[in-house]
Amino acid sequence: MNVLTAVSPFGNGLERLKNYFSEKNYQQGEYLFKQNDMPDGCFYILEGQITTQYYDHDVSTDIDLEPYSEGELVGAMSLVVDEPRAMSAKVIKPVKALFLSAAQLENLRKIDEPAYQEFLKLFNDSLISRLKKNRPLNKHAALQVARIPTVDQQVELARLAHQKFLSWSEDKVDEIITDIAKTIYAEAQELALLTQKESGMGVVEHKILKIKLGSLDVADSLVNKPGNGAIELEANGIEKVSMPIGIVFGMIPITNPVETTVFKTLISLKSRNAIIISSHRKGRLVGERTVELIRQVLKKHGAPEDLVQTPELAANRKVTNAYMTHDDVSMILATGGPSMVKSAYSSGTPAIGVGKGNAPVWICDDSDVEGAAKKVINSKAFDNGVVCGSENNLIIDKAITNDFLANAQSYGAVVLTTAEHELLLDNIFASGKGLQAEFIGQSAADICAAAGIERDYDIKLVLAEVQPYDFDSILLREKLAPVLSFIRNADDKMALDHAYEILELEGKGHTAIIHTNNKDRVRAFSAVVQVSRVLVSTAGTQGCIGADNGLNLSWTLGCGTMGGGSVSDNVSYQHLQNNKRIAY
Known part of the structure; x- marks a missing residue:
């Protein structure tokens, strides 16, 4: 019988080892040990259950990894290799455990070689048992399915804002779009200077021109166009009715951070959607400032400010993946490098991506x-x-x-x-x-x-x-x-x-x-x-x-299937709408 299947491991040749263990009890919510602690010992679980957790600083979240229950050895790896704990061990059902301290293990090694060999056998059997269970979760895989609370909260705020915005009149939407454009236009110099300072790229005078073009001119191209709920006679007996898609996740390149943010915001609002703006890490400050200005305009008009948000967490692949794969995100607008665009299309969420130019x-x-x-x-x-x-x-x-x-x-x-x-x-x-x-x-x-x-x-x-x-x-x-x-x-x-x-x-x-x-x-x-x-x-x-x-x-310039994308148009607000057709 495998020693780890019994309530106590001390049998089957492990009699000497039991003299070095002491019994400990832990209540639900307590920790046997915490991530990054230096190991003070290991635990053989007699009763109860613990879960191991990895705290990811990028997303400020504890990620549950693997559970351990009776008959399993926990915390021995870091003890044997003498490295800080790679994860925490939290009690989820009250635990009775046998504890072998680091000092006792050192005594075993020095003065009781037979008992030390018994420990190594116990450790080896524990590893084999864990491998046989073939649990596929590791830090990366767990993160892919884990929920990040701040992401969930922000998406929920976007969902609520979107619902409130649905009843707004087209004239009022156009008024907000125009006011946002005027506000950004007025701040073009400040935003251009901040962009150049943060990214180290480009020419300030040219960025001012791009920002001005990407604000008022874009707004002019949208105002008075048919928006949400517009009915179009598409063919004999066919009426087409446009509908918003919901929540857009907009990924912004460092090459055109302000104008792309404003553009994606304006076409999202025109199509009556909410948008979460994810700026490039080298353009985060100017991205946050641009979104701040936009939210001020929304507030002035009594519109839900959370129609336009930017992530609280710094941009990284884990956070971005959490947004892209979120059930309530309806569309990804991805403008950036090939790997980012590919990840958007691989997310399982509908996406419009932009390929490389040349x-x-x-x-x-x-x-x-x-x-x-x-x-x-x-x-x-x-x-x-x-x-x-x-x-x-x-x-x-x-x-x-x-x-x-x-x-x-x-x-x-x-x-x-x-x-x-x-x-x-x-x-x-x-x-x-x-x-x-x-x-x-x-x-x-x-x-x-x-x-x-x-x-x-x-x-x-x-x-x-x-x-x-x-x-x-x-x-x-x-x-x-x-x-x-x-x-x-x-x-x-x-x-x-x-x-x-x-x-x-x-x-x-x-x-x-x-x-x-x-x-x-x-x-x-x-x-x-x-x-x-x-x-x-x-x-x-x-x-x-x-x-x-x-x-x-x-x-946002579509490159079609030729460039690995889904559309070949110069993207506009119509790409952020669903269409319902009424056939008579």
């Missing part, structure tokens, strides 16, 4: 060369190139390459020599996986200084040549900085080949750009590039979000 740009020989150069420079230099739909790789027809480069230099670009090209790769792309993180959102002047590249003028953009069909070049991948690759293009086939292959490397589903006056070329280009938006003779930074064309003005 726009190829064909500069055709029939284009306005000077105009194209000016648009490219101003677009990619804007906010130091952090907009995901901005230009990344130029495909310039040979007949106009020198003319284009000369114009680009006149607008502040530096065209690298062969030696400077190597300096750029060695110092700025040294990881071999792409642009090093510390150079994301940094100015072209600072990037050149770090690489040892100099000019006698203010450098706004870096142009690095890549040889045709060199698809192994790291420069053909996404660069969230004012750095562009360019190739000298021989003919239309080469241009189309490169546009296609560049997107296969990275950026599939997002954006591609062509500068031409030839509609046939536009059609051919559009047919080849696997993207959700093709911009014609337009700056990528402004064009991708719909700032200077007919696309929906948006800071």
Whole structure:
């Protein structure tokens, strides 16, 4: 018989060991030991039950792990290896236990070798028994199914606020949206300064422009549009009625923290939903300030403030997962890196995610060369190139390459020599996986200084040549900085080949750009590039979000299944609605 199946372990060759144990009793709620304590002994449970718990500081919560009951040894591992307790042991049913102190165990080891060997046998049998039970829970797995009280509380507040907001009139909703936009617009400079200080990225003046565009212009695009409950005659005998979805979990990138927060808030309110804003860890302060301003407007209008919240706990994967998998969260709006977007789609909650950009740009020989150069420079230099739909790789027809480069230099670009090209790769792309993180959102002047590249003028953009069909070049991948690759293009086939292959490397589903006056070329280009938006003779930074064309003005750009997403639109409030159809 296994010694651990009996009420007492002292039999079957363990007679000497019993002289070293003492009996102890514990009541419900007491602890045998606590996490991080140095071990003072171990316990053999005679009666009752305990549960082991792991306190996770990220979520400020005790996570229940495994229960132990009669016939089991608890706390021996940390005692044997002489390390702090990895978890706590809390009594859930009154416990009678035999206790072996650390001092007694040391005596065993020194003066009673047979008894010490009996202890090791007991310890070994305990481990085997635990393995045989094959309980799969560990710290990580337990956390995935554990409830985090602060998350539950916040989601419940959002649910109640959403219910109260359902009865508000469309005019009142539009009034709130407009007032939020005006408030953010008025605070654009403060928010831009805070963003730049906290993230270390971008250009303050450009951030001010983005925040202003992302507030009043977004509000103008929403006001007076049909919202919740609108009835549309969709077809003969078919009426479509829009409905809110409930609670949105909005994940915010560090590249555009304020404008994305405001955008997701405004489209959530327009569609009559509540939203919980989760900012990037490097943008938490500006995220909290933005949400604070929004909540002040809600309070002023008598609307539930908890329509818009931000997590109390610092952003980390555990907290984010708790929101994404919460039963009462209806939709995840994920704007950020590929791993974050993938986790959103893997959460089991409906999600809209955004893929990476890496726009190829064909500069055709029939284009306005000077105009194209000016648009490219101003677009990619804007906010130091952090907009995901901005230009990344130029495909310039040979007949106009020198003319284009000369114009680009006149607008502040530096065209690298062969030696400077190597300096750029060695110092700025040294990881071999792409642009090093510390150079994301940094100015072209600072990037050149770090690489040892100099000019006698203010450098706004870096142009690095890549040889045709060199698809192994790291420069053909996404660069969230004012750095562009360019190739000298021989003919239309080469241009189309490169546009296609560049997107296969990275950026599939997002954006591609062509500068031409030839509609046939536009059609051919559009047919080849696997993207959700093709911009014609337009700056990528402004064009991708719909700032200077007919696309929906948006800071969440769907990339379709091509980019691993669920929608290919510029996301707007309609994506946060369910539709009911009445068929006559």
